[in-house]
Amino acid sequence: MRDVTLLAQAKVNLCLHVTGRRPDGYHMLDSLVVFPGIGDRLSIEPSSRLSLTIGGPFGLDLSADADNLVLRAAALMPGAAAAILLEKNLPVASGIGGGSADAAAALLGLHRALDLPLPDAGAVLALGADVPVCLAAQPTRMRGIGEVLEPVPALPPFWMVLANPGIACPTPLVFRRLEKVHNPGLGTLPDSFPDTAALFDWLAGTRNDLEAPAVALVPQIGVALKALAGQAGCRLARMSGSGATVFGLFETMAPALAAAAALRSAHPGWWVAAAPVKDEG
Numbered sequence: 001m002r003d004v005t006l007l008a009q010a011k012v013n014l015c016l017h018v019t020g021r022r023p024d025g026y027h028m029l030d031s032l033v034v035f036p037g038i039g040d041r042l043s044i045e046p047s048s049r050l051s052l053t054i055g056g057p058f059g060l061d062l063s064a065d066a067d068n069l070v071l072r073a074a075a076l077m078p079g080a081a082a083a084i085l086l087e088k089n090l091p092v093a094s095g096i097g098g099g100s101a102d103a104a105a106a107l108l109g110l111h112r113a114l115d116l117p118l119p120d121a122g123a124v125l126a127l128g129a130d131v132p133v134c135l136a137a138q139p140t141r142m143r144g145i146g147e148v149l150e151p152v153p154a155l156p157p158f159w160m161v162l163a164n165p166g167i168a169c170p171t172p173l174v175f176r177r178l179e180k181v182h183n184p185g186l187g188t189l190p191d192s193f194p195d196t197a198a199l200f201d202w203l204a205g206t207r208n209d210l211e212a213p214a215v216a217l218v219p220q221i222g223v224a225l226k227a228l229a230g231q232a233g234c235r236l237a238r239m240s241g242s243g244a245t246v247f248g249l250f251e252t253m254a255p256a257l258a259a260a261a262a263l264r265s266a267h268p269g270w271w272v273a274a275a276p277v278k279d280e281g
């Protein structure tokens, strides 16, 4: 038994193509997912019983009840007796999978702290479609509704600026507003991305099919996209997941930090973060 601390990294869909719909209504996706170096922090201390305490800048947006994904994840591991502290740094329900990342970090942390076995793949997916990819926490091509995970060619390191205008953009409404559900997938990925220019060029030919319906629902997302795209050094601006968080891609740290500072001063109400994306695979 040991104390364990983990970073539950944000999940960012660099591209997200909606390729169809299952009979149960869920949409099929084809997405390249990455994990910037920013996230919630989970501290897990073996104890006589299971408990959850939440703090951090977005801690008040969540309650530590049985619905919390950390406790739902722990409930899949019989014997999980630990005091869990969640520092909630990521905005809730914002298209960057904070809850899914927390669930994945809880599973891994309890496994490491208490030597408990991880639940099976079906139970992990039932926590949320993004939980399997968050368990992998490295650049991955995600298909199906999130259950089909494939490795991708090594990605060159780059920087990302995340911006969230602070307006909820409910996932079911975004999917419902999609005009076309049978769109082309990502096709065959290149054999390699020799540098950031090659990666950004390839990404420029991809899309997030949820972006247009989300912007129609929450026009502030369009404002955030424009603000990011206008920053010096921003090579691509796009929405992650079903929104409302948008991201900008930068080759290096300095312009990313400058863009984040400029966005913060122009939009004091927004959540803005800059972080590196490194392929640890």
Ligand SMILES: C[C@@](CO)(OP(=O)(O)O)[C@H](O)COP(=O)(O)OP(=O)(O)OC[C@H]1O[C@@H](n2ccc(N)nc2=O)[C@H](O)[C@@H]1O
Pocket: 013, 016, 025, 026, 027, 028, 029, 094, 095, 096, 097, 128, 129, 130, 145, 146, 171, 172, 175, 240, 241, 242, 243
């Ligand atoms: C869109 C994605 C892309 O990574 O990210 P987020 O925006 O959540 O970060 C995920 O697929 C989100 O999956 P998940 O987190 O399980 O979605 P939920 O919020 O539980 O889904 C709410 C509702 O959205 C619709 N939904 C969701 C996922 C999907 N592939 N097809 C759907 O049609 C369904 O109506 C579902 O009941």
Ligand SMILES: Nc1ncnc2c1ncn2[C@@H]1O[C@H](COP(=O)(O)OP(=O)(O)O)[C@@H](O)[C@H]1O
Pocket: 062, 067, 068, 069, 070, 091, 092, 093, 094, 095, 096, 097, 098, 099, 100, 101, 102, 103, 130, 171, 241, 242, 243
């Ligand atoms: N630990 C948690 N962190 C974030 N959201 C949580 C958590 N536990 C439960 N939830 C619920 O899960 C839903 C999805 O949260 P989240 O993963 O942050 O969304 P998204 O994937 O859109 O970024 C929210 O409605 C939230 O109330």
